[in-house]
Amino acid sequence: MTAENDIGIRAAEEFLGPSALADRIRAGPNHEHYVRIEEPEFESAVEHLAANKFVLISLFCCEGFTENAAQTLFYVFERRSSILVLVRGVNGSATSIAGIYPAASWFERECCDGFGVEFAGAFDTRRLFLHETYPEGFHPLKKAFKNAPVLTKDAIDPADEYPFREVSGEGVYQVPVGPVHAGIIEPGHFRFSVIGETIFNLEIRMFYKHRGIEKLAEGKSPQECVRIAEAVSGDESVANTTAFCMAVEKLSQIPVPARAWYLRTILLELERICSHLGDQAGMLVDVAYPLGANQFSVLREECFRENDRLTGSRFLRGMVCPGGLNRDIPKVSVDELAEFARQLRKRYRIGLKIVLSTASVIDRLATTGVIRPALLRPLNITGPAARASGGKVDVRQNHPYGIYDQFAPKPQRLRDGDVLSRFTIKASEIMDSLDLIERLVAAIPEGDVRSDAPIRDGYTLAMVESARGQNLCWVWIKDGVIERYKVRTASFCTWLAIEHAVQGNIVPDFPVINKSLNLSYAGTDL
Amino acid sequence: MVNALTCLLKKKVTEEAPVRDDEVEAIGREIKTAIDAVFGRSLAIRELDTGSDNATEIEINNLNNPFYDVERFGITFVASPRHADLLMVTGAVTHNMAIAAKKTYDAMPSPKFVVAVGDDACTGGIFAGTYAVLGGADKIFPVDLKITGNPPTPTRILAGLLALMKKARKK
Numbered sequence: 001m002t003a004e005n006d007i008g009i010r011a012a013e014e015f016l017g018p019s020a021l022a023d024r025i026r027a028g029p030n031h032e033h034y035v036r037i038e039e040p041e042f043e044s045a046v047e048h049l050a051a052n053k054f055v056l057i058s059l060f061c062c063e064g065f066t067e068n069a070a071q072t073l074f075y076v077f078e079r080r081s082s083i084l085v086l087v088r089g090v091n092g093s094a095t096s097i098a099g100i101y102p103a104a105s106w107f108e109r110e111c112c113d114g115f116g117v118e119f120a121g122a123f124d125t126r127r128l129f130l131h132e133t134y135p136e137g138f139h140p141l142k143k144a145f146k147n148a149p150v151l152t153k154d155a156i157d158p159a160d161e162y163p164f165r166e167v168s169g170e171g172v173y174q175v176p177v178g179p180v181h182a183g184i185i186e187p188g189h190f191r192f193s194v195i196g197e198t199i200f201n202l203e204i205r206m207f208y209k210h211r212g213i214e215k216l217a218e219g220k221s222p223q224e225c226v227r228i229a230e231a232v233s234g235d236e237s238v239a240n241t242t243a244f245c246m247a248v249e250k251l252s253q254i255p256v257p258a259r260a261w262y263l264r265t266i267l268l269e270l271e272r273i274c275s276h277l278g279d280q281a282g283m284l285v286d287v288a289y290p291l292g293a294n295q296f297s298v299l300r301e302e303c304f305r306e307n308d309r310l311t312g313s314r315f316l317r318g319m320v321c322p323g324g325l326n327r328d329i330p331k332v333s334v335d336e337l338a339e340f341a342r343q344l345r346k347r348y349r350i351g352l353k354i355v356l357s358t359a360s361v362i363d364r365l366a367t368t369g370v371i372r373p374a375l376l377r378p379l380n381i382t383g384p385a386a387r388a389s390g391g392k393v394d395v396r397q398n399h400p401y402g403i404y405d406q407f408a409p410k411p412q413r414l415r416d417g418d419v420l421s422r423f424t425i426k427a428s429e430i431m432d433s434l435d436l437i438e439r440l441v442a443a444i445p446e447g448d449v450r451s452d453a454p455i456r457d458g459y460t461l462a463m464v465e466s467a468r469g470q471n472l473c474w475v476w477i478k479d480g481v482i483e484r485y486k487v488r489t490a491s492f493c494t495w496l497a498i499e500h501a502v503q504g505n506i507v508p509d510f511p512v513i514n515k516s517l518n519l520s521y522a523g524t525d526l
Numbered sequence: 527m528v529n530a531l532t533c534l535l536k537k538k539v540t541e542e543a544p545v546r547d548d549e550v551e552a553i554g555r556e557i558k559t560a561i562d563a564v565f566g567r568s569l570a571i572r573e574l575d576t577g578s579d580n581a582t583e584i585e586i587n588n589l590n591n592p593f594y595d596v597e598r599f600g601i602t603f604v605a606s607p608r609h610a611d612l613l614m615v616t617g618a619v620t621h622n623m624a625i626a627a628k629k630t631y632d633a634m635p636s637p638k639f640v641v642a643v644g645d646d647a648c649t650g651g652i653f654a655g656t657y658a659v660l661g662g663a664d665k666i667f668p669v670d671l672k673i674t675g676n677p678p679t680p681t682r683i684l685a686g687l688l689a690l691m692k693k694a695r696k697k
Contacts, residue, residue, distance in 0.1 A: 131622040182605035212658030234581025297591040
């Protein structure tokens, strides 16, 4: 993309004026543009971007970036294939933009917990990832805090308990669920306000699994950090490590060999297939249709075993590294993969046909848990969830990385936004991924799988399309080690969509609505 | 009547069982005998995630897929700690989960076992010594067995359970 037709730059010109823009803009190494913004211009700039349909896809903080400012806030905006980052230096306080961009609320609370930045005018100032037992005034991402065990409270005084939104009225009662759930799933708290059986309001509280991923990465070498990126979310290991490595490669201008990108793409698509098969099996379990569920869980287990044959890891771990891949996959295994994909497709079609011709399944999935298209932009909902609600969002098409410019999958789109649409979109995506794997195997070139070019200092933003949508990371390397590793998975944004999707549905349908999105708790809580 | 007859005569919609793997079958037979001896028929497991990266949950869930189908061997996963004989803990114990984790453990009737599954639950893994976690599961309650791996495979988890049942049987 040339600078002239970049809508992000055009928008910045409009709110700053072309002459002022020239010395404030900096092109990042991965097609993103950074624009330094002064406090008086800030609010009108954000309003201008909101009026021009820009989506706030991330907002994060770091220290030591801007002179004369204690913290720097990065507001990342996206429209179509354009990425514009507003860089705002602040000293402990800033005005909130949550009124304009609702997605900013969680981001701002995250910055406040991590760095102690207060957001004036914010409608929600409760702590986010630091729960009640953490001491007051503790901000782990400040550079002054060295990563070490902290003393937390053993018990929570009822007066200090997290205040959930109160919904009152005749016949309204609350149903608290979690953090420990009935099934074998991750922890999170769901506070339902219910009238009879119908959900009137849902508030989700996350971050029970906050493990301090971002702080842990600081001071590590980029190679060591790959293991941390892998731990962000187990079933998105390849997606998150690819995003991290891509950032490192872009900022260091490391050329990645073509064979490495073909293999990475195969791994990314295998990961997507495993994830979608698991979601579909889960949805069928939740509507009490074990026949279909078992069909898909058998196929998924076979995928895990194929993963193991290809890479020695059922979760495809230990493969992606800065510069390419840690090791090659032998030709014979790659050729076998094509046959595996053909067989899988054949059997998947049989299972899918049985499921989609079962009235009781359709009855439970159709019209359940609708995500309205109007929510997509304000909340930055991406991935299959957005594509089932009419969204044209797929990082593989909007910001093609690696070889996706040659192998872009077909754009998939449905409009109803219910659980059935998400089920169907995922089915189409499994088929597309299988097609893509076959095409990649047929076209894969010979050659090295890793470039040993040195890693340099710098910073950039990288995005990939994980099974759940747009996963983003921002990496800043200083003196050869990680200065800041900011991760924002698709799950982080999409949780808020569930709060809206369940309204008016009955409580027993919550599990299937939740499963139809299958968000990662680990990837949200970090 | 005619309809019922056609239904009876129609080809059955059943699937052949997936490939059985001999290792799982062998462990399964042994574990069934051991569970019978220790608990008399069945072992009820409550899974507790205290801060995993979700890969371990997926592998534990896989124990229920038709390849492993551990219910055949007398192993069931239960919805409440009050119904459980054994707590399977995954992930390093985060500060945010510590209180809920202790409550879960306390809600279980005695005698009870605790198994830490995966490197993070065993020792805290890469998160050990950081601000957000207390460490491995043994920091908050006694752990009877540690199954290492990142994550351990379903077969390995099953082998771990067998080792624990054998140990319990000797006591």
